[in-house]
Amino acid sequence: PAETDSPTGGRSGALTPGPSVGADVQKIDVNPPKGTRDFPPEDMRLRNWLFNHFKEVSRLYGFEEVDYPVLESEALFTRKAGEEIKDQLYCFEDRGNRRVALRPELTPSLARLVIQKGKSVPLPIKWFTVGQCWRYERMTRGRRREHYQWNMDIIGVPGVMAEAELLSSIVTLFKRIGITESDVGFKVSSRKVLQEVLNCYSVPEHLFGKVCVIIDKIEKIPVDEIKKELKAVGLSQEAVQKLLQVLSVKSLEELEERLGSSGEAIADLKQLFSLAEKIGFSKWLQFDASVVRGLAYYTGIVFEGFDREGKLRAICGGGRYDHLFSTFGADDIAACGFGFGDAVIVELLKEKGLLPELNLNVDDIVCALDEDLQGRAAMVANILREKGHSVELVLESKQLKWVFKRAARVNAERLVLVGNSEWQRGVVGVKILSTAEQYEVKLDDLK
Numbered sequence: 001p002a003e004t005d006s007p008t009g010g011r012s013g014a015l016t017p018g019p020s021v022g023a024d025v026q027k028i029d030v031n032p033p034k035g036t037r038d039f040p041p042e043d044m045r046l047r048n049w050l051f052n053h054f055k056e057v058s059r060l061y062g063f064e065e066v067d068y069p070v071l072e073s074e075a076l077f078t079r080k081a082g083e084e085i086k087d088q089l090y091c092f093e094d095r096g097n098r099r100v101a102l103r104p105e106l107t108p109s110l111a112r113l114v115i116q117k118g119k120s121v122p123l124p125i126k127w128f129t130v131g132q133c134w135r136y137e138r139m140t141r142g143r144r145r146e147h148y149q150w151n152m153d154i155i156g157v158p159g160v161m162a163e164a165e166l167l168s169s170i171v172t173l174f175k176r177i178g179i180t181e182s183d184v185g186f187k188v189s190s191r192k193v194l195q196e197v198l199n200c201y202s203v204p205e206h207l208f209g210k211v212c213v214i215i216d217k218i219e220k221i222p223v224d225e226i227k228k229e230l231k232a233v234g235l236s237q238e239a240v241q242k243l244l245q246v247l248s249v250k251s252l253e254e255l256e257e258r259l260g261s262s263g264e265a266i267a268d269l270k271q272l273f274s275l276a277e278k279i280g281f282s283k284w285l286q287f288d289a290s291v292v293r294g295l296a297y298y299t300g301i302v303f304e305g306f307d308r309e310g311k312l313r314a315i316c317g318g319g320r321y322d323h324l325f326s327t328f329g330a331d332d333i334a335a336c337g338f339g340f341g342d343a344v345i346v347e348l349l350k351e352k353g354l355l356p357e358l359n360l361n362v363d364d365i366v367c368a369l370d371e372d373l374q375g376r377a378a379m380v381a382n383i384l385r386e387k388g389h390s391v392e393l394v395l396e397s398k399q400l401k402w403v404f405k406r407a408a409r410v411n412a413e414r415l416v417l418v419g420n421s422e423w424q425r426g427v428v429g430v431k432i433l434s435t436a437e438q439y440e441v442k443l444d445d446l447k
């Protein structure tokens with residue numbers, strides 16, 4: 001076989017044509033389905049680097065890892081609040097005529113499992129997961145149909161210490177990957193602001209989610225369209241005006257003037273900002289009344305991480321959702337959490353020149369110098385592996401030129417050569433590839 005692993009044609013290990021070659025076999029499309037990604041080694045290294053940070057931060061905050069099926073009953077996501085996430089549900093009927101969906105988010109699965117576990121899980125529940133989420137979007141916008149989301153949720157803590165803990169954990173993540181408060185911030189508000197306005201105009205409770213979903217579009221569609229949609233769900237002209245006014249206030253002080261200081265919204269926000277001061281991440285936060293987030297079930301504090309240059313979509317988002325459980329027919333439990341996607345953060349790291357250099361590294365490459373020593377070489381490789389070394393074992397007889405090229409590709413520290421004369425003397429040859437220093441080592445002394 002050819003001595004080189006050239007990227008085209010002359011690949012070593014080329015086989016004689018198989019039975020399908022020449023037959024009228026249709027060449028498959030080697031690309032993944034529209035909107036989905038492969039993760040070849042270099043992309044998988046970056047993904048693992050990021051996910052390991054997610055998991056390490058979750059561990060630092062005492063969260064337990066959980067997981068759920070990517071496939072869920074469609075009923076988990078069929079909220080009637082006009083959410084985009086429902087319009088784009090990747091749903092179908094399975095062979096048992098069940099309506100199922102690829103999950104578009106993770107929070108409903110968490111609620112399902114918490115309800116399933118019932119009283120057997122002591123509160124507060126602090127769970128995290130990193131899972132793939134799906135949407136079926138007409139590819140008109142060429143956007144992705146899947147992404148991975150890191151979620152952390154705290155169940156059973158009504159006070160804003162829970163939101164402070166979640167925000168603190170995301171700040172910890174940002175710091176670990178080199179992002180500072182001059183790169184990103186969190187816009188923070190509370191849906192209780194909207195609740196208090198809607199209550200003033202006796203807007204029925206069941207419209208709350210719908211109103212929030214409409215208002216979340218405030219920077220995406222013309223304000224006249226927002227007004228039209230709000231009136232369409234039954235809000236009076238006055239209520240619409242008041243809502244839009246309150247969403248444009250620029251500070252907590254101004255909000256307090258408008259809403260009075262007795263409401264929960266002001267109290268929660270003041271307490272959260274005070275906690276952020278004490279914990280040490282207040283520079284990352286700013287009050288922004290226009291933040292409502294697009295999920296219908298949020299009921300209190302909501303926040304989203306944004307890049308201060310304003311070039312990217314939201315990096316992460318979350319908030320309190322104290323009534324999600326009752327929408328699943330269970331007793332309500334206080335709850336808050338966030339979702340942090342794997343795509344925008346990578347765009348941000350690219351922008352900031354913070355992508356890590358991640359290469360395949362092995363400790364040793366082991367090679368037999370003679371065909372009949374392959375088995376010995378494999379035995380040497382396993383001695384090293386039992387000592388915890390990562391070892392690239394050359395699996396075919398190759399010229400040394402090829403071995404050195406392979407050693408460079410796998411970034412081996414050492415080349416271990418198994419040759420006849422050395423073997424007779426009970427030693428192997430070792431070459432430190434960075435310094436070209438070489439010596440012989442007794443098998444028993446290999447380390």
Ligand SMILES: OCc1cccc(Br)n1
Pocket residue numbers: 104105133134135144145146147
């Ligand atoms: O952030 C909304 C979302 C949900 C599922 C998949 C993708 Br890509 N994006």
